[in-house]
Amino acid sequence: MSTETLLERINAYASRPDPYPLYTELREHGVARQDDGSYLVGTYHEIAALLHDPRISSDVRHRTHPDLRDRPEDLPPSFIAVDDPEHDRLRRLAMRHFGPPHSPGRIDALHDDIVDVARELVDGLRGRDRIDLVDDFAYPLPVTVICRLLGVPREDMPEIRGWTNTIIASLDRSPDEDPDGRLRAAAQARVSMAGYLGALAQRRRERPADDMISALVHDDGPEGRLTEPELTTTLTLLTIAGHETTVNLITNGMLTLLRRPEALERLRREPELMPSAVEELLRYEPPVQMLPQRTPLTDVEVGGVTIPQGVPLFLVLASGNRDPLRFEDADHFDPARRDNQHFGFGSGVHNCFGAPLARLETQVALTALLHGLDAPHLVEDPPPYRHSPILRGPRHLLVTGDVAAGAGA
């Protein structure tokens, strides 16, 4: 009956609240060729094989028909969009100031700051009979933390937010609409954001502060420093990623718990379960539903199908996370689940750079909300969703109840 491809149906806005039945259909198809020549993969073991296959590129310039309209010509792609060895070099230079082996304590040292930010935000909800968990909590928390980590001044956060929204909007590929306007706006936003971050880096060169931008511009490591264009695209990537994904993880997490009062109660009683509960959220409702940028460098056979060189390849991580061939009772949310090697942060060499920060933020955020909100419940279910099928999450999550009763506890 329907002539729409599975990818078009997944992309359709009406599918946003519950794309999981479409993913079940996708897994039944195996490796699924779409009418436009692209391929979708939604089964766990095939996704795992492709994520670890060096013949699968993250650089869309390897496509037979690459769409580069949102890429300004004078900015290089960031490490998320290039392959090794270039990806490895760029990522390693950034990692030197984010994590081990060079800076092992950076994220751990942020823990108390994150707790303070979460507490302040919960305190700010005191006396309100209705809150929006997105605008009042899940958005400001990671944005404040990423800006503090990088060294972006608080007063510049609204401008950063504007550019980020424009760039994120360009990731959507609605087939029924000409995307040129959105792509041009995104290219312009990338140039503006790079200009802003480049100027900020210059200020830190002259007057270093205790932040990641200062560390990057003063790096005296054996491999040298990022070039100026590399620095600004890396900072743009970290800023956007720090804005977009954790917001959805926190919001999807609260939505999942508010729908399951018994799980919510259990986490209140057993706070030591929070780390595994967050892993389960990453499996059950991952903020990045699919990787849309992969391309085979040669014909690649997987699941009995040959995916031709140069075609767009979509790895639907959120579908792999629900694959019953890999996970027992895959559609059940179990905060104490063992054997949970989910794709919430991808896998392989491109696995999420900020994963440790996102984990910590979400554990702290959900703990603060569970203890700060008394008898919260959803105002509308499903909530209104943001547009993107890739970075999927509620636009608003209205909650009511005795919001402040337990605040400050």
Place this chain on the structure above:
Amino acid sequence: MQIVVDLNRCQGYAQCVFLAPRVFELHGEEALLYAPTPPDDQAERVRRAAAACPVQAILVGERAGAGAGTDVR
């Protein structure tokens, strides 16, 4: 608290080092070193590190031996 890391499974994602940097350490880019009997004040960090391991190579037990393999939490 006792920790056992299956170093045959470990792939050097280093998530544990971020979350419990006083217990786990990266030697060079990939080789993992760790303190098998961390002090009690590290217990929460160790639990976060074990949950975060993408290949689930970290076993945490209140004591080593038979119990360690069953991941006592």
